[in-house]
Amino acid sequence: MTDSIAALGRTTINALTVFGRAFIFLIRMLASLDIVFRRFGLTLVQVYSVGVRSLLIIVVSGLFVGMVLAYQGYITLVNFGAAEALGGVVALSLVRELGPVVTALLFAGRAGSALTAELGLMKTTEQLSAMEMMAVNPYRRIFAPRFVAGFLSMPLLAAIFSAVGVMGGYLVGVGLLGVDSGAYFSQMQSVTDWNEDVLSGVIKSIVFGFVVTWIAVFQGFNAQPTSEGISRATTQTVVVSSLAVLGLDFILTGLMFGAG
């Protein structure tokens, strides 16, 4: 009995310690952000690495999610004689929810895990230590540009995901199922509100970008410098950031649409 209480206490203290370290890490990283303005090239390289290189998976997933949405939406809507509303259904689902959330989950798996593995390996091979000994602050040179790159890339990727999804929906809805092309887009335009729908999706993806990249970079920094440590840190990045995205999505949706 006492043992299990002690174990619970130990686990709680360990979790709080890690959270505290992650928070201190974030503060130090934010304090180093001036490097992004002074040497934007460093961030640009990372935008290519975490953003551009994630494009393929985002585009392919967006296309298929849009196509499936159109199928499912059509089956339901056609029963009510409202097949013309398909464009609105596809666009709203993508812009409000699926765009930010699925992009964040894919981003955690593709770019987050790569960031963690890269930083963990840099720590294991003493590259971060060597940098410190060369009087180069790794928070400025390594962590801050990667963090900002992730944070900038996520809303852009989510926007691409939603746009490609809309095109996927068009291919299936209009091309395959015979929905009127004009109706598809005019419905989309009339039901999608800039502030309520598009902006709320953008805010979500900014928040997800912040959290996923923070977790990924911190896990790399905090990894045990062994091969097992890196593997554990990479898994943690995907698991923790996916759960964080889903949890935050619930809270943000509640805040944005709950009151209405």
Add this chain to the structure above:
Amino acid sequence: MADPAVEDSPHIVIENLCFRRGRKMIFDDLSMRIPRGQVTTVMGPSGSGKTTLLRLVGGQLRPDKGRIWVDGQEVARLSTRRLYALRKRMGMLFQSGALLTDLSVFENVAFPLREHTDLPEDVLHALVLLKLEAVGLRAARDLDPATLSGGMARRVALARAIALDPDLILYDEPFTGLDPITMGQIVSLIRRTNQSLGLTSVLVSHDVTEAMAISDQVVLIADGRVVDAGPPDELEARASDWSAQFLQGRPDGPVPFHYPGASYRDDLLGQGERRDD
């Protein structure tokens, strides 16, 4: 003009250093002075905290007790800015080389110059080639660090460590895992670098032959303290039992071959009794 008081003062002074990792005491009241402009090797058995000592000198770790001065500045009390200013005058060669894997050999050596100076590209290019020529790897400048052998990586790391013309250079196990030719190259490079640049070199190593051949001063540490210190020939002449065992590599002596525990006889008998139960 150089101040004679500074010229004669030790480069590194360590006083009553205590440092523990978890429950294990690594240094227990360790004191030493490392003279300026010489090659000093800190030797000791594996796990005696030699690398930790370099990290303490470089300010990457803080002592639990005691003080460390480098060039008259107490490392643990420096602000981040002043610590970084001190590190610019300090080079460190890591055992693995610790080259940045996303940069070429040339860019690795150029890295500290790009970070800390605003040199025009042609001057920087000439400087990097000069440093690479000094370690014999000018022609390898376009290679990827992943394609280098251990010895080559260490030579590139040495070129990088001397890029900013430091006055102190710390070597972490520079001889470990090298073939005889590469070992000879590294030994001669360390000696030559020390002489031509007039810098203070601190090595941590357990390769007795090379370390004794190259060093002006040798410090032996064990169990968290300095066991013996002095020039290599003096040390060999007056070696204590422990030092003699270490320097001559004898398997048994003051450091026993067997891990301490109950006697073999008791253990065997004890085992027999338990089986009868």
